[in-house]
Amino acid sequence: MQLYNVFDKPNIYAEHIKQGFLLPCFCIRCDKTEEKQLLAKRYKLFNKMEITYFPKKADNIIDDCNNILTMLYDNFSMLKFEKGFIKGENMEGIIQNGILKFYVEYNFYVFKKEETDKMQKLYI
Numbered sequence: 001m002q003l004y005n006v007f008d009k010p011n012i013y014a015e016h017i018k019q020g021f022l023l024p025c026f027c028i029r030c031d032k033t034e035e036k037q038l039l040a041k042r043y044k045l046f047n048k049m050e051i052t053y054f055p056k057k058a059d060n061i062i063d064d065c066n067n068i069l070t071m072l073y074d075n076f077s078m079l080k081f082e083k084g085f086i087k088g089e090n091m092e093g094i095i096q097n098g099i100l101k102f103y104v105e106y107n108f109y110v111f112k113k114e115e116t117d118k119m120q121k122l123y124i
Contacts, residue, residue: 053100
């Protein structure tokens with residue numbers, strides 16, 4: 001995961017936790033997904049991600065959030081995978097009430113295999 005490559009041992013949560021999480025930490029969730037069929041078996045997938053950063057309680061929360069925001073822009077604009085790269089689009093960062101919310105979209109094309117029923121053997 002990209003956050004592990006950028007930050008030293010980050011606390012990452014995928015589900016909302018009401019209390020007891022360790023600060024500073026990240027909460028990651030897929031905000032919206034969409035799939036559109038283009039031609040035959042070719043589809044375009046749209047994935048909007050939200051990364052929320054909860055800083056340590058300190059005097060310099062805004063500076064900390066701005067530094068993290070710069071790192072997120074730099075490291076999530078392009079993700080490397082085994083077969084290539086996926087470009088991050090429509091990136092946006094919002095700092096509100098001492099919490100950073102970073103949004104990024106990853107849109108890509110896929111080909112789906114059609115499941116076919118195999119014929120059974122006929123014995124006479």
